[in-house]
Amino acid sequence: MDFELNEEQIMFQDMARKFAEREILPTLKENVREDRFDRDIVKKLASQGLLAPHLPQEYGGLGLDYLTSAIIWEQLCWASLAITQAATSGPIQPGTNLLDAGTEEQKQKYLPPVCSGDSMLVGAVVEPNAGSDSSMIETSAVRKDDHWVINGNKIFITNGEIGDVILVIAQTDKTQGMKGLATFIIERGMPGFSSVPLKGKMGWRGGSEGNLRFTDVEVPLENKVGETGRALRNALRGIDTARLFLSAGCIGIAQSCLDSCVKYAKERVQFGKPIGGHQLVQGVIADMAMKIEAARWLAYRVADMKTRGIRHIKEMSCSKSFSAEMALWVTSQAIKIHGAFGTVDDYPVAHHYQDAIVATILGGTAQMHQLTIGQQLLGIPAFS
Amino acid sequence: MAQNSTVLICGEQEEGKITAVTKELLGVGKILAGGLNGKLSALIIGSDIRDSGEEAIVYGADNVYLVEDPLLSQYNPDSYTTAITQACQQIGPSVVLLGHTTMGRDVAGRVAFRLGCFPCMNCTNLDIDSKSLVQTRSVYGGNAIAVVVSRDSQLQLATIKPRAMTPLEPDSSRKGEIENIKVKIDDPAIRTKLVSTTKEEVEGIKLEDARVIVAGGGGIGDAEGFQLLQDFARILGGAVGTTTVPYDEGWVPTTSMVIGDSGKTVKPDLYIAIGIRGASQHITGCSESKLMVAINKDSDAGIFKVSDLGVVADYRKVLPPLIERCKALLAT
Amino acid sequence: MNIVVCVKQVLDPEMPTEKFRLKDNQVISPEGIPLVINPCDAQAVEAALRVKEKHGGKITAITVGTDESKEVVRRALAMGADEGIILTDDAFAGSDSLATAYILAQAIQKIDAVDLVLCGREAADWSMGIVGPVLAERLNLPLITLAKNIELLDNNILKVERIIPDGYQVFEVSLPAVLTVSNEIGLPRLPTGMGIINAVRKEIPVWSNQDINTDVSLIGANAEGLKLLSLSMPERERKCEIVGGETPDEVAGNLAGKLRVAGVI
Numbered sequence: 008m009d010f011e012l013n014e015e016q017i018m019f020q021d022m023a024r025k026f027a028e029r030e031i032l033p034t035l036k037e038n039v040r041e042d043r044f045d046r047d048i049v050k051k052l053a054s055q056g057l058l059a060p061h062l063p064q065e066y067g068g069l070g071l072d073y074l075t076s077a078i079i080w081e082q083l084c085w086a087s088l089a090i091t092q093a094a095t096s097g098p099i100q101p102g103t104n105l106l107d108a109g110t111e112e113q114k115q116k117y118l119p120p121v122c123s124g125d126s127m128l129v130g131a132v133v134e135p136n137a138g139s140d141s142s143m144i145e146t147s148a149v150r151k152d153d154h155w156v157i158n159g160n161k162i163f164i165t166n167g168e169i170g171d172v173i174l175v176i177a178q179t180d181k182t183q184g185m186k187g188l189a190t191f192i193i194e195r196g197m198p199g200f201s202s203v204p205l206k207g208k209m210g211w212r213g214g215s216e217g218n219l220r221f222t223d224v225e226v227p228l229e230n231k232v233g234e235t236g237r238a239l240r241n242a243l244r245g246i247d248t249a250r251l252f253l254s255a256g257c258i259g260i261a262q263s264c265l266d267s268c269v270k271y272a273k274e275r276v277q278f279g280k281p282i283g284g285h286q287l288v289q290g291v292i293a294d295m296a297m298k299i300e301a302a303r304w305l306a307y308r309v310a311d312m313k314t315r316g317i318r319h320i321k322e323m324s325c326s327k328s329f330s331a332e333m334a335l336w337v338t339s340q341a342i343k344i345h346g347a348f349g350t351v352d353d354y355p356v357a358h359h360y361q362d363a364i365v366a367t368i369l370g371g372t373a374q375m376h377q378l379t380i381g382q383q384l385l386g387i388p389a390f391s
Numbered sequence: 392m393a394q395n396s397t398v399l400i401c402g403e404q405e406e407g408k409i410t411a412v413t414k415e416l417l418g419v420g421k422i423l424a425g426g427l428n429g430k431l432s433a434l435i436i437g438s439d440i441r442d443s444g445e446e447a448i449v450y451g452a453d454n455v456y457l458v459e460d461p462l463l464s465q466y467n468p469d470s471y472t473t474a475i476t477q478a479c480q481q482i483g484p485s486v487v488l489l490g491h492t493t494m495g496r497d498v499a500g501r502v503a504f505r506l507g508c509f510p511c512m513n514c515t516n517l518d519i520d521s522k523s524l525v526q527t528r529s530v531y532g533g534n535a536i537a538v539v540v541s542r543d544s545q546l547q548l549a550t551i552k553p554r555a556m557t558p559l560e561p562d563s564s565r566k567g568e569i570e571n572i573k574v575k576i577d578d579p580a581i582r583t584k585l586v587s588t589t590k591e592e593v594e595g596i597k598l599e600d601a602r603v604i605v606a607g608g609g610g611i612g613d614a615e616g617f618q619l620l621q622d623f624a625r626i627l628g629g630a631v632g633t634t635t636v637p638y639d640e641g642w643v644p645t646t647s648m649v650i651g652d653s654g655k656t657v658k659p660d661l662y663i664a665i666g667i668r669g670a671s672q673h674i675t676g677c678s679e680s681k682l683m684v685a686i687n688k689d690s691d692a693g694i695f696k697v698s699d700l701g702v703v704a705d706y707r708k709v710l711p712p713l714i715e716r717c718k719a720l721l722a723t
Numbered sequence: 724m725n726i727v728v729c730v731k732q733v734l735d736p737e738m739p740t741e742k743f744r745l746k747d748n749q750v751i752s753p754e755g756i757p758l759v760i761n762p763c764d765a766q767a768v769e770a771a772l773r774v775k776e777k778h779g780g781k782i783t784a785i786t787v788g789t790d791e792s793k794e795v796v797r798r799a800l801a802m803g804a805d806e807g808i809i810l811t812d813d814a815f816a817g818s819d820s821l822a823t824a825y826i827l828a829q830a831i832q833k834i835d836a837v838d839l840v841l842c843g844r845e846a847a848d849w850s851m852g853i854v855g856p857v858l859a860e861r862l863n864l865p866l867i868t869l870a871k872n873i874e875l876l877d878n879n880i881l882k883v884e885r886i887i888p889d890g891y892q893v894f895e896v897s898l899p900a901v902l903t904v905s906n907e908i909g910l911p912r913l914p915t916g917m918g919i920i921n922a923v924r925k926e927i928p929v930w931s932n933q934d935i936n937t938d939v940s941l942i943g944a945n946a947e948g949l950k951l952l953s954l955s956m957p958e959r960e961r962k963c964e965i966v967g968g969e970t971p972d973e974v975a976g977n978l979a980g981k982l983r984v985a986g987v988i
């Protein structure tokens with residue numbers, strides 16, 4: 008067992024952190040206040056080689072292992088989880104989905120521009136009546152002679168308002184349930200496709216989401232990705248990658264909060280000494296460090312299992328859920344340590360807290376992961 | 392090269408007047424010459440430099456060598472390296488000193504190499520111990536002080552840090568010979584061409600001369616912040632200094648305000664460090680200020696360890712009232 | 724353009740002052756703080772990359788050091804340098820600036836048709852700033868120090884802006900030449916992902932004295948030009964009185980009062 012990062016991982020860690028400091032932090036406050044996603048960051052990440060580290064080089068990625076990729080995400084999220092997720096989500100879930108199930112033509116056409124930041128790819132699964140339960144997907148795909156016709160709505164979709172290419176999971180035959188689901192590529196500009204931005208978010212500000220509407224959108228036959236009935240299965244590896252990165256990202260935001268607390272607890276003087284000198288404050292800071300450390304090594308372990316191709320369903324659920332709940336706790340404690348100052352955006356803790364609560368929902372809620380872990384342990388599915 | 396006990400300083404002049412560092416070279420050179428029982432000679436290079444030769448004597452030189460050549464009217468690394476090397480060969484000193492200046496940093500290493508000795512750069516103190524030159528300098532970005540001595544005591548060459556040494560009081564009764572010496576500079580040896588010189592003068596009092604310095608660092612945060620510092624400096628009759636960070640961030644237009652290892656050394660009566668962490672590379676340039684004051688929001692910042700008075704606060708909150716309070720005090 | 728950049732590995736100059744420790748006239752490498760590329764040398768690599776971007780060419784990063792120094796060469800490769808060379812030999816250990824310049828010169832002479840040699844302004848540890856100048860002497864090439872901007876003109880002429888205390892000078896020099904690069908050149912770029920991947924996988928040749936044939940009497944600890952008498956930490960500490968107050972205005976009033984009492988305003 009080797010717990011040391013290798014030279015390459017250290018260099019990526021260092022570079023990603025410096026990138027976050029140079030390119031994300033300076034405009035963060037405004038972007039969060041105005042809940043504005045600045046698309047330039049996608050291009051910058053691409054030219055730095057940080058947009059799609061886990062995708063193969065032949066499609067414009069770096070072909071890195073999952074541990075190194077997760078370390079990159081951890082460092083980027085140290086500045087902002089919402090912005091990192093919005094900027095890189097294309098290559099993660101939908102990108103991996105396309106890689107796993109797409110034809111060579113589809114991959115050649117869509118993946119390189121996504122990896123270069125020229126095109127933004129979106130994965131649309133969730134609908135008003137289908138959240139955790141994808142079998143309820145109602146968006147329909149009906150086969151006509153030489154095309155498919157898509158009708159329906161998708162909500163809470165990352166980059167739904169600005170994305171260029173959308174991977175949509177739709178139902179081809181209601182009577183078939185999961186077996187009827189298929190994946191289609193829809194390009195912005197196709198008649199009948201429209202989107203609206205998601206507004207009024209309490210967190211994840213600076214990220215980018217939208218709701219999609221498909222009204223008789225005609226999709227050519229060659230835009231179907233993979234076989235009917237395998238849509239969710241084909242999406243699984245991408246979802247798994249997204250969970251890993253979210254887990255790493257939660258560690259990044261928690262670390263940022265800890266860093267800020269350590270600094271602040273030495274600066275802020277109350278009752279005649281820096282607040283870090285009060286034992287109750289030290290206790291909280293120590294607990295933060297404990298939890299972060301535990302989450303980090305769990306996530307690194309899962310990343311390594313994923314790279315090695317070892318089955319890790321249970322471990323991934325443990326990691327995603329533990330990291331997110333850990334981040335929620337750490338970020339909320341961090342606000343308390345900063346007192347009233349923690350509630351305004353002069354310190355990083357408030358926006359990390361707002362992101363942490365959201366991070367407990369996307370990538371699978373805590374309950375979904377509990378059920379997954381339970382099923383793995385007991386062999387009894389308890390989802391419904 | 393015949394060796395005698397001469398200490399030779401390579402002076403610099405601007406428009407016929409010797410520069411401040413030249414006076415400092417003469418000051419320390421005098422002490423070293425005493426230690427060696429030798430004499431203190433000054434070398435001045437350029438054209439129209441006779442007056443500066445006389446001034447060098449007033450500031451302590453026992454004699455002066457002038458190298459006058461039209462090719463030397465303007466500083467050029469190649470011609471000056473050649474001229475200084477040849478002059479040293481003719482004069483045969485045992486110690487050669489230069490200022491750690493635009494010229495000194497440029498030529499000292501090359502002159503030393505040509506003369507076959509080891510140069511010691513940017514010394515803050517020099518001494519003689521049984522014929523050897525004992526050189527003190529700051530290393531590791533001001534974190535440590537090294538004292539070194541040349542192994543081979545035949546010829547020793549050093550540059551001195553500007554403002555680190557004390558000039559002698561000028562004394563116009565001092566007498567000394569001024570002698571012209573000839574050097575041979577081939578045109579082909581001049582391989583670099585000076586095209587232009589641009590001065591980025593900062594308006595107001597020069598940093599080096601200021602009795603009060605208001606210095607800002609990475610904590611200032613933007614160019615507007617420096618406007619506030621300018622206002623404060625103006626009210627106190629002082630100048631604004633910086634660390635390297637504000638230049639790197641583009642909040643100030645020039646590096647000529649940088650204080651520290653790679654910038655200027657200052658010794659004002661009052662130094663107010665605002666939003667400065669206290670890196671050794673910075674402190675080494677201001678640690679001899681009479682009164683050091685720090686304003687930093689981090690009570691743990693190293694700057695407080697080297698300050699006499701400290702305020703732990705966001706400067707944006709305390710500086711405006713501080714300016715008002717000082718204004719009020721100065722009006723009384 | 725065939726550019727050689729000399730890079731040195733140093734103790735991180737940005738590490739907190741309190742981590743700096745001495746023992747028996749030697750610096751103790753603090754635990755957990757990795758050695759880094761000398762900051763000005765990273766800037767020299769940046770300068771080389773800017774020239775290469777405009778005019779093409781090849782950049783070779785070269786260091787005199789130990790096996791550990793490959794990290795600084797890797798750093799240069801990750802930023803975009805094409806080749807690296809590590810010069811290491813027991814005979815090189817303890818070399819001073821003159822000897823280091825000699826070793827570098829012997830190595831550079833083995834590289835074909837070098838147009839430009841870049842050094843940092845000074846190494847952040849001993850800060851002599853003479854390796855570059857002496858290297859120029861050894862290679863018999865023209866030298867411009869303290870460059871803050873460089874631009875290649877026609878006819879192989881390099882235009883160099885050189886920092887002076889209150890501004891800058893513009894020099895022209897025809898290539899080949901040696902430059903030392905100052906920090907004013909600007910932030911060095913971050914290595915790219917592909918850069919890191921290539922750098923980590925690249926075999927970096929290691930040259931020993933056999934490869935470059937230096938006269939061993941001129942290098943190493945025995946040839947040192949200076950003898951260290953002592954290394955100590957400067958006494959700079961002052962007793963700091965923290966000025967307090969209930970409101971910023973009160974703090975300001977208290978401080979102003981103290982400045983008045985001290986007679987400085």
Ligand SMILES: Cc1cc2nc3c(=O)[nH]c(=O)nc-3n(C[C@H](O)[C@H](O)[C@H](O)COP(=O)(O)OP(=O)(O)OC[C@H]3O[C@@H](n4cnc5c(N)ncnc54)[C@H](O)[C@@H]3O)c2cc1C
Nearest residue numbers: 130131132133138139163164165211368369372374375390
């Ligand atoms: C910022 C953000 C970005 C997103 N981006 C995308 C995207 O790009 N593409 C996309 O398709 N979707 C996206 N989503 C949607 C996301 O995948 C869903 O929000 C998530 O899957 C949960 O679904 P839901 O919100 O409908 O919650 P629901 O499924 O309605 O769950 C509500 C609550 O009920 C609980 N619950 C549900 N079922 C059970 C059960 N069986 N047992 C116990 N408890 C249960 C849940 O744990 C939860 O607490 C995004 C969401 C957010 C917030």
Ligand SMILES: Cc1cc2nc3c(=O)[nH]c(=O)nc-3n(C[C@H](O)[C@H](O)[C@H](O)COP(=O)(O)OP(=O)(O)OC[C@H]3O[C@@H](n4cnc5c(N)ncnc54)[C@H](O)[C@@H]3O)c2cc1C
Nearest residue numbers: 608609610634635651652653654666668673687688689706
């Ligand atoms: C070879 C070499 C040579 C160098 N030469 C020099 C040199 O000559 N001069 C020089 O200065 N540096 C030099 N440096 C750089 C030096 O190492 C430090 O990086 C630099 O001095 C740090 O500057 P700083 O303290 O202003 O910035 P930072 O490190 O950014 O520190 C900012 C400080 O401001 C405080 N702060 C932040 N916001 C506020 C606020 N609102 N109110 C109050 N306080 C606040 C912070 O707590 C922190 O302490 C050199 C480095 C090298 C490698």
Ligand SMILES: Cc1cc2nc3c(=O)[nH]c(=O)nc-3n(C[C@H](O)[C@H](O)[C@H](O)COP(=O)(O)OP(=O)(O)OC[C@H]3O[C@@H](n4cnc5c(N)ncnc54)[C@H](O)[C@@H]3O)c2cc1C
Nearest residue numbers: 729730731786787819820842843845846849851852853854
């Ligand atoms: C008495 C004495 C004792 C010393 N003790 C120690 C010690 O214990 N430990 C220690 O580490 N050093 C020690 N040194 C320093 C060491 O000898 C020098 O660091 C080294 O020779 C380089 O010189 P410099 O630092 O003066 O480089 P500078 O002349 O300041 O360097 C300028 C530029 O030259 C290039 N350069 C310099 N060195 C190298 C290199 N090795 N490889 C490639 N390029 C290079 C770089 O581009 C650099 O920016 C000591 C020096 C002296 C005089």
